[in-house]
Amino acid sequence: MLSAGQVRRGLAAGGASLAVIGVLVGLPTGALLGLAPASPAAPLFDAYTLNLLRFTLLQAALSTFLSVVLALPVALALARRSAFVGRIWIIRLMAVPMGLPVLIGALGLIGIFGRQGLVNRLLAMVGVDQPVNIYGLSGILLAHVFFNLPLACRLMLAGLERLPAEDWRLAASLGLGRLSLLRHVELPALARVLPGAAGLIFMLCATSFTLVLVLGGGPAATTLEVAIYQSLRFDFDPARAIALSLLQIALTGLVLTLLSRLPPAEASRGEGRAPRRFDGQGPAGRLADALVILLATLFLLLPLGSVVMAGLRADLLRLVALPAFHQALFTSLAIALAAGLLALLLACGILAAQAAIADRRHPSRLLAAFGRLLSAVSSLVLLVPPVVLGTGWFLLVRPHADVTRAAPLLIAAINMLMALPFVMRVLAPAFESHRLRTGRLAASLKITGLARLRLIDAPVLTRPLLMALSFAMALSLGDLGAVALFGSQDLVTLPWLVYSRLGSYRTQDADGLALLLGLLCLALTALGTAGHRREP
Known part of the structure; x- marks a missing residue:
């Protein structure tokens, strides 16, 4: 039971958090909407824009289809083989691409599938003259599958593991064969998670920036976000950037609306026993599942191994001693720390307000609406992608101040907004x-204020707070979207340094810097999860 003062402070903190988010998202969006009527030179649906929209939707749809279809046999195989050695490590491996800076993953894929990559070298040995081209649509699809197949697999595997043990016993007693089991047991379970998984992957692919920027291969393979960046960075055509930004907001808004209408995944039914499966026990079934799992593991491991091997071949000591590296490292860490702390602050304010509302048995309609708005804030943040936010802030700040001076604060704010949904997922x-x-006990003992923070909250909540901070910092460290618009000679982050080295064909330096960036993100993640196994 919270006191009246705690309720007031919680609601005030939630209101302040929403106000900050509203300003950071609303002002640039309002700037784009306000400047749109004054931009007749950029028709919203000319041939160029329609081609961009068509390619954006095409690559997102194909990437989603391939990710889901290829993840399906992997999820089924992992669900059938619940006891083999190394299964937990394969599932953990599938979490790595989701937390890996996108630029590093792109470099790893180039190392395997690029012109001088492992696959083309092997094909050249058997007389095939480099048929694999990673640039263009094929490269974008390959990269999206690399990042999203593990996500689809984990979501589908969770859906299969929610099936109760009684379903498997009944299927075994009825003697269902492989196809019948797939049709009557597995596919209905997957149908409950597939729409949400496919929608999430489509959203990620439709707003993809770094992968398309690195692997797009030219105007024929450009998405809306990359075109927005090019309109400001190279062409300096604000009218075109505004039109494309509004179209991008409309697209993400439509996708988020459709996702919000999907039914939530059902809870597990049955007695709660660990499921025991009786299918696929023959040698042929075991061999097929092992082959599927092996191929999926190699598909994920090879690019990661390529990043490590290529990075080790670079002169790491020379790179670490470069003043450019020192400047980029300091800038990246400063922006990441600011973004992480801001994300924690806003998330704690939102959670405090939610706790204050939950403490009321019968909240008023106004409080109930406020609570729904707090719950939806993470999705609202995703409505405007980083490049669009950056475009709005660029157009808003440029007439009144030097954009270069404001760039670090703007990048930190944009990165904070992008990290906020992940921070909320960890902290909530x-x-x-x-x-x-602890709420009722603390209230009965009348422990409040700093005493409660020191004696009750800090010992328990320090670990999830550090975990959320480390994840937010790692996401900010690997981001290229915001800094791509505001980066300059005086403002260079580690991802921008890697991209600039790659663009100037200094690939060995780019490989070494990518390895250092990956190790830094990995160290942050490891620090955030330290002691997690020992937690009771």
Whole structure:
């Protein structure tokens, strides 16, 4: 039971968080909308824009289809083989691409599938003259599958593992064969998670920036976000950037609306026993599942190994001693720390307000609406992609101040907004569980204020806070979207340094810097999850 003062402070913190988010998202969006009527030189649906929209939707649809279709046999195989050695490490490996800076993953794929990559070298040995081209649509699809197949696989595997043990016993007693089991048991379970998984992957692919920028291969393979960046960075055509930004907002808004209408995944039914499966026990089934799992593991491991091997071949000591590296490292860490702390601050304000509303047995309609707005804030943040936010802020700041001076603050704010949904996902369960376990006891003992923070909250919540901070910093460190617009000779982050080296054909330096960036992100993630196994 919260006191009246705690409720007021919680609601005030939530209101302040929403106000900050509203300003950071609303002002640049308003600037784009306000300047749109004054931009007749950029028709919204000319042939160029329609081609961009068509390619954006095409690559997103194909990437989603390939990711889901290729992840399906992997998820089925992992679900059938729940006891083999190394299964947990393969599932953990599937989490690596989701937390890997996109630029590093792109470099790893180039190392395997590029013109001088492993695949083309092997094909050349058997007389095939480099048929694999990673640039253009094929490269974009390959990269999106690399990043999104693990996501689809984990979501589908979770759906299969929610099936109760009774379903498998009934299927075994009825003697269902492989196809019948797939039709009557597995596909219905997958149908409950596939729409959400496919929609999420489509959203990620439709707003993809770094992969298309690195692997697009020219105007014929350009998405809306990359075209927005090119309109400002190279052509300096604000009218075109505004039109494309509005179209991008409309597209993401439509996708988010469709995602919000999807039904939530059902909870597990049955007695809660660990499921025991009786299918696929023959040698042929075991061999087929092992082959599928092996191919998927190699598909994920080879690019990661390529990044490590290529990075080790670079002169790491020379790169670490470069003043450019020192400047980029300091800038990246400063922006990442600011973005992470801001994300924590806003998330804690939102969670405090949600706790204050949950403490009321019968909240008013106004409080209930406020609570729904707090719950939807993470999705609202995703409505405007980083490049669009950067475009709006660029157009808003440029007439009144030097954009270069404001760039670090703008990049930190944009990175904070992009990290906020992930921070909320880490903190919300921990804060809610802690509130339910300690709220009544603390109220009965009248422990409030700093005493409660020191004696009750800090010992329990420090770990999830550090985990959320490390994830937010890692996401900011690997981001290329915001800095692509505001980067200059005086403002260079590690991803921008890697991209500039790659663009100037200094690939060995880019490989070494990518390895250093990956190790830094990995170290942050490891620090954030330190001690997680020992947690009771």
